[in-house]
Amino acid sequence: MKQTAAPSLAAAMLEEARRRPRARRVWAATGILLLVWANLGWVLTRPEHFVAPTLITVTGDLGNWFAFNGIVFFLALCWLGSRNPWLERSFGLDEMLLFHRRLAMVTVVFFAGHAVFRSWSISMQMGMVYDLSLLYRLRLSEWPLTLGRVVYFAMLGCAVLAYVGQAMQKLAFRHWKRPHLLYYVLFPAGMLHAMLWGNDMGKHPLVDLWWTLMVLFAVDCALRLQYVRRQRPILRWRLDAMYREADHTVTAVLTPATSAARKSALIRRWPGQFAVLRVPDLAGMNEPHPFTLSGAAPGAAHAAAARALPIQCTIKEAGDFTRSFLRLAPGTSLLVEGPYGKFLHDVWSHRALALLAGGVGVTPFLSLLRSMDAAGQHLPTVLLWSNKSRTDVFAVGELVALCRRLPLTVVHCLSRETEDFVAQSPAQQGMHWQSGRLDTAAVTRWLTGEEGCYACGPEPWLAGVLRSLQQAHGIHPRQVRREHFFW
Numbered sequence: 001m002k003q004t005a006a007p008s009l010a011a012a013m014l015e016e017a018r019r020r021p022r023a024r025r026v027w028a029a030t031g032i033l034l035l036v037w038a039n040l041g042w043v044l045t046r047p048e049h050f051v052a053p054t055l056i057t058v059t060g061d062l063g064n065w066f067a068f069n070g071i072v073f074f075l076a077l078c079w080l081g082s083r084n085p086w087l088e089r090s091f092g093l094d095e096m097l098l099f100h101r102r103l104a105m106v107t108v109v110f111f112a113g114h115a116v117f118r119s120w121s122i123s124m125q126m127g128m129v130y131d132l133s134l135l136y137r138l139r140l141s142e143w144p145l146t147l148g149r150v151v152y153f154a155m156l157g158c159a160v161l162a163y164v165g166q167a168m169q170k171l172a173f174r175h176w177k178r179p180h181l182l183y184y185v186l187f188p189a190g191m192l193h194a195m196l197w198g199n200d201m202g203k204h205p206l207v208d209l210w211w212t213l214m215v216l217f218a219v220d221c222a223l224r225l226q227y228v229r230r231q232r233p234i235l236r237w238r239l240d241a242m243y244r245e246a247d248h249t250v251t252a253v254l255t256p257a258t259s260a261a262r263k264s265a266l267i268r269r270w271p272g273q274f275a276v277l278r279v280p281d282l283a284g285m286n287e288p289h290p291f292t293l294s295g296a297a298p299g300a301a302h303a304a305a306a307r308a309l310p311i312q313c314t315i316k317e318a319g320d321f322t323r324s325f326l327r328l329a330p331g332t333s334l335l336v337e338g339p340y341g342k343f344l345h346d347v348w349s350h351r352a353l354a355l356l357a358g359g360v361g362v363t364p365f366l367s368l369l370r371s372m373d374a375a376g377q378h379l380p381t382v383l384l385w386s387n388k389s390r391t392d393v394f395a396v397g398e399l400v401a402l403c404r405r406l407p408l409t410v411v412h413c414l415s416r417e418t419e420d421f422v423a424q425s426p427a428q429q430g431m432h433w434q435s436g437r438l439d440t441a442a443v444t445r446w447l448t449g450e451e452g453c454y455a456c457g458p459e460p461w462l463a464g465v466l467r468s469l470q471q472a473h474g475i476h477p478r479q480v481r482r483e484h485f486f487w
């Protein structure tokens, strides 16, 4: 069969990077449009209140304002949290989930504002200063209002569980994630409460907005259901091999186990992207965990060539999932979702690169260097890689070979090794060893400040690196693209 020439890796990645900001602007504009619609609706449905405001109308209207905006935020949360594939293509899953977390807090505050101000207004209508029971009482006789309260408390409960589990790491994934699915019921239940209890919901343009939000919610549910029912069960990959890289670090090689997996989006992955892995047949391992696809990415290569490449992830033991993962036997079946992320999409817009890695945070950079090598395209690159000791370092032989083939300098910064150890380390072309942290002195020595900077590693390490870049070369943290490994 005749094949047309595939675009080069650089050209294809640049095109991908260019497409995203455009799509992001469209999504941002859609969100803003919905908010403008909600606020316009709020103004247009109560003109008389602006002419002769009273404390009762002001508090009531403020309560409604919180609800109208809150419901738009709630819809955005559903789209972000359901890993909506359309949004994912524009923002990347990591950015979506981080934004989801922040927006969730704002949404909870908005619905609290709704409850507090509406209750205040109703209390005054009843001739009371504040009837606190309006915030929590559950009466069947006023069931649409009771429904609103139930929705709010359930929403708050799920948010607290997620915070304790995700941010504080005090709750197992399944214990906060399963209740989180309740949000798919809470959104329509909240809308029902608004329709039945809200006195302005039937008026234009609010009624049109509510129907639009419901349709958007239904579309999101349909996309997720389609994935869960049709895609998920068949996107099986097989653990072909697992080899030890360093202490507590392995590389797992996976090949597609079904024809659906062979045709999945993963064959068009880009350097530095990640996949979400789970082991559905093993108890305790059916939770999605993200890992970078550390091998060479076929990117724009022909589908046939891309399919021939297995995927690989380099995994360091961190907790229960990774500990069990390190003990998996070849042949184990895995569910692999992705590819996600856009950390390195714009590397080709720079003339030179500075890649700063902390520990296993090197995996996106290994993927990039391997991809450059495979595609025969490269940029002058300095990889500054921090580890505690020599036993944490892996892929040394491969990096030495890459230093010979690419305009690459690799600097290992080993915080727990002595100067003596470094003096004894064999000098190799392009590869350097130094004791101590990746600090301002190291950044000054190895970087010119002209490179495009990319950093990936644990949060405290990242904070130090950003400080060093600023002190050494005046590089503002905003100029440094970062990948967060621990959401």
Ligand SMILES: Cc1cc2nc3c(=O)[nH]c(=O)nc-3n(C[C@H](O)[C@H](O)[C@H](O)COP(=O)(O)OP(=O)(O)OC[C@H]3O[C@@H](n4cnc5c(N)ncnc54)[C@H](O)[C@@H]3O)c2cc1C
Pocket: 094, 169, 173, 274, 287, 288, 289, 290, 291, 292, 293, 294, 313, 314, 315, 316, 317, 318, 319, 320, 321, 322, 323, 341, 360, 363, 364, 483, 484, 485, 486, 487
């Ligand atoms: C985009 C991305 C790429 C990553 N790439 C790699 C990689 O190439 N190699 C590697 O070794 N590690 C990688 N990680 C980190 C890896 O996902 C976590 O180490 C792993 O999920 C920890 O799970 P655990 O149960 O073993 O440890 P736990 O003790 O449960 O968690 C350790 C830390 O990992 C984070 N974490 C736990 N579960 C999840 C989850 N489901 N989703 C996101 N973060 C979680 C938490 O912040 C937690 O503090 C990556 C993470 C992200 C977000």
